Amino acid sequence: MAKIEFRNVVKRFGDVEVIPDMNLVIEDGEFVALLGPSGCGKSTSLFMLAGIYLPSGGELLFDGHVVNEVEARDRNVGIVFQSYALYPHMSVRDNILFPLRFKKTPRDEALARVKAAADLVRVEELLDRRPSELSGGQQQRVALARALVKEPKLLLLDEPLSNLDASLRLSMRTEIKSLHAQLGVTTVLVTHDQIEATTMADRIICMRAGRIEQVGTPDDLYLKPSSLFVASFIGSPPINLIAGEADGGTVSVNDVRFPVDGASGSVTVGLRPEHLRFSNTGFAGRIAQIEPMGREILYVVETGMGAVRVLEQGSAAGHSTGEEVRIGFQPENSLVFATKGQKLIAGAHVRAPI
Amino acid sequence: MTTTADELTIERRGHARSAARRRTNFVIFLGPAIVLTVLFFVVPVIIDIAVSFTDLSRSLRISEFTTEQYEKVFRTDRRLSQVITLTFIYVFGTLAIFNVTFGLILAITTTAIRKVSGSFFRGVWLLPRMSPSVLYILLWLWAVSPTEAGLVNQVLMQAFGLDAPLDLLTSAPIALIIISNGFIGASMGMIIFTAAIRGIPEHLFHAAAVDGAGTFAKVRFITLPALRWPISFVTIYQTLSLLVSFEYILLLTKGGPFYDTTVYALYVYRRAFESGQYGYGAALALFLIVIGVVVALIGWRFFDMERLLQRPRIEVH
Numbered sequence: 001m002a003k004i005e006f007r008n009v010v011k012r013f014g015d016v017e018v019i020p021d022m023n024l025v026i027e028d029g030e031f032v033a034l035l036g037p038s039g040c041g042k043s044t045s046l047f048m049l050a051g052i053y054l055p056s057g058g059e060l061l062f063d064g065h066v067v068n069e070v071e072a073r074d075r076n077v078g079i080v081f082q083s084y085a086l087y088p089h090m091s092v093r094d095n096i097l098f099p100l101r102f103k104k105t106p107r108d109e110a111l112a113r114v115k116a117a118a119d120l121v122r123v124e125e126l127l128d129r130r131p132s133e134l135s136g137g138q139q140q141r142v143a144l145a146r147a148l149v150k151e152p153k154l155l156l157l158d159e160p161l162s163n164l165d166a167s168l169r170l171s172m173r174t175e176i177k178s179l180h181a182q183l184g185v186t187t188v189l190v191t192h193d194q195i196e197a198t199t200m201a202d203r204i205i206c207m208r209a210g211r212i213e214q215v216g217t218p219d220d221l222y223l224k225p226s227s228l229f230v231a232s233f234i235g236s237p238p239i240n241l242i243a244g245e246a247d248g249g250t251v252s253v254n255d256v257r258f259p260v261d262g263a264s265g266s267v268t269v270g271l272r273p274e275h276l277r278f279s280n281t282g283f284a285g286r287i288a289q290i291e292p293m294g295r296e297i298l299y300v301v302e303t304g305m306g307a308v309r310v311l312e313q314g315s316a317a318g319h320s321t322g323e324e325v326r327i328g329f330q331p332e333n334s335l336v337f338a339t340k341g342q343k344l345i346a347g348a349h350v351r352a353p354i
Numbered sequence: 355m356t357t358t359a360d361e362l363t364i365e366r367r368g369h370a371r372s373a374a375r376r377r378t379n380f381v382i383f384l385g386p387a388i389v390l391t392v393l394f395f396v397v398p399v400i401i402d403i404a405v406s407f408t409d410l411s412r413s414l415r416i417s418e419f420t421t422e423q424y425e426k427v428f429r430t431d432r433r434l435s436q437v438i439t440l441t442f443i444y445v446f447g448t449l450a451i452f453n454v455t456f457g458l459i460l461a462i463t464t465t466a467i468r469k470v471s472g473s474f475f476r477g478v479w480l481l482p483r484m485s486p487s488v489l490y491i492l493l494w495l496w497a498v499s500p501t502e503a504g505l506v507n508q509v510l511m512q513a514f515g516l517d518a519p520l521d522l523l524t525s526a527p528i529a530l531i532i533i534s535n536g537f538i539g540a541s542m543g544m545i546i547f548t549a550a551i552r553g554i555p556e557h558l559f560h561a562a563a564v565d566g567a568g569t570f571a572k573v574r575f576i577t578l579p580a581l582r583w584p585i586s587f588v589t590i591y592q593t594l595s596l597l598v599s600f601e602y603i604l605l606l607t608k609g610g611p612f613y614d615t616t617v618y619a620l621y622v623y624r625r626a627f628e629s630g631q632y633g634y635g636a637a638l639a640l641f642l643i644v645i646g647v648v649v650a651l652i653g654w655r656f657f658d659m660e661r662l663l664q665r666p667r668i669e670v671h
Contacts, residue, residue, distance in 0.1 A: 047560075050560070050564050051564070052560045052563060052564065071563070072560075072563040072564045073564070073565070073566040073567060075564075077564060078564070079560075079561065079564045081557045081560070081561060082557075083555065083557055085555070085557040085558050085560065085561035087558065087562075087575065087579075088580075089579040089580070089582075090579075098562075098567075098575070099565040099566055102565065102566030102567060102568075102571065103566065146561075146565070
């Protein structure tokens, strides 16, 4: 197991600076997710941890030792690639055995460990097959077994679920999480899917354009997003962002006025769809569209500020398209960001207009 | 309103039309290949067989039909066993040293270094293939010239202090024909292996690196297994092309000294066109045709060449 530290790590490809200055500590045994849109540097960071890319500057530490120049094969990390990267000409057994070849593990012990790893991810029936004869989910498990067989001190997962169908993704999510609980190995997950990150990781590192935007627990990122970027990235359906002017205790957006505490100037108000409620007070609008999502219903409401999404529990029976409604919310659920700089204004809230 | 019978007629007409289209497509797509095969393979083979049963010679007159040429092949031609032995040495030597092994080394090294330098070196190795054979052999003749001006002699004498110039064309003619053919032959393997190596998904190398493989282990466990089919292909293809081609040998040594570098194909040529024994040349050539067809068929079965024609399965989905 290992504690990981990025100290002012820089990564350049030629003239392109992919990661300008990264600072991060991952505690021993933690499960963290690197979350961000494609091209944000999350996979580059992961490949630096694996030793596939070497940092261009700064220091990368495993348990307090600088590993900048340590080659991939000497780092003792396990990695699962997005495409699984199983060796196509080897049987499943040989695939899982492969990392042990280079550790001079005695044959009997190696085979026993392969068996144990295969049991762990439940692929013991498939040991004699070739990767091309496996389904996506089975390949995924084999890739996990190969990553785990050498008992790595760090497990890296690069978009491991993105090639699986929806139901399999759900069960693999649970399995990976319970594997982590069972083995306690420090795990870094790279994903662009916020649900994957929030459901699996203890902590989320939200990245944007090579920089860390916010580090925190799933709750931190959801309840107190430090910036507009994090607020819009976390949460499904996405947060409603409404730009307006705060002056003399009210935020004016077109003809709608929200009383506000603790903010002035150009602000962006963030209201999550699940925090909005149809009520007798609040701002007015007309239901433009109804999207039933099973347990919940998403309403798209045309208001004086543009379209606002409202997520309501229960059946669609109560409301219909074209209906005039009023929308309210609890002030403590509202988020206020400075439009300039796009940072959260801590402690600032708006109240629903009456 | 249409009746069932009407519908059946329409359906049948549709079938007839699609059958006609299939025939048309067959002619359009396979026609040119069939015409070429007939014109340049089937017809010459038939003519060759016909000529081999005659006593056609320099006079270009056929006086009788005879099996005399085949008697010569199996009974009286003492030189033939020497020619066949040499052909084996030449074909397998060139294949094993250059066309496959050296081609493989070139492909692996030029893909391992920076892209620009790799392309440059591959370009250099391709140059002799692109230059006319006469020019290429002319350079070889200069390089191995038995005088002090020859490139090899210059190097040996100046750098290694050799006293008298070597006459490699006389002392090592077999090595020379293998090397001069191999320098060109290696580039074909190089290109095919390079393409195959480029086709290996990069994450396999990443995975192997993380799993603990070093450079040689990566070549052994990732690169070589992925090259199994290209290697089979190059082996079969080059075996056949080495068996039937003799232009470089003819230009470099003329098959000599004496018959020392006369491989089978060149022997056929020398018998037919130098000695004017057209009938005998035709009989000898027939064996080359049979060997060629047999090797191709064996290759097809043994190396499972059909797999080359299928979608590569290297990409794990």
